[in-house]
Amino acid sequence: MNDGVETEARLDRAFQALADPVRRAMVARLSRGPATVNELAEPFAITTQAVSRHIHVLEEAQLVTRTKEAQRRPVHLNAGALEELTAWIDHYRLIHEQQFRSLDTVLAELDAEQGAPGNRSHKENRS
Secondary structure (H helix, E strand, O other), X not given: OXXXXXXXXXXXXXXXXXXXHHHHHHXXXXXXXXXXXXXXXXXXXXXXXXXXXXXXXXXXXXXXXXOOEOOEOOEEEOHHHHHHHHHHHHHHHXXXXXXXXXXXXXXXXXXXXXXXXXXXXXXXXXX
């Protein structure tokens, strides 16, 4: 697989994982620091087994990692994976912002032409 295809596959898995509100809430919680399965389960009316399945999906999407500390297996947020998502979103946001700036320029030019001597203004055109 080439790098572009791998990147697309990672993005697909990440966005699919984040499509679930429980997983988004878990990511939000993990942004404050590592947590155990039981800690992640606290705000939800679901079993720890269901939470474990959600964590597995997040792991498959490389959004979280797990470590072993004595008897605990805390879950950690993978900030690098979130940065990859942010970079992808920003790329398209910047493209659209440039398109809006271009549109603003065209509209400003049209307004300037409408206000030039010899041209009637928008208000005059309505009467």
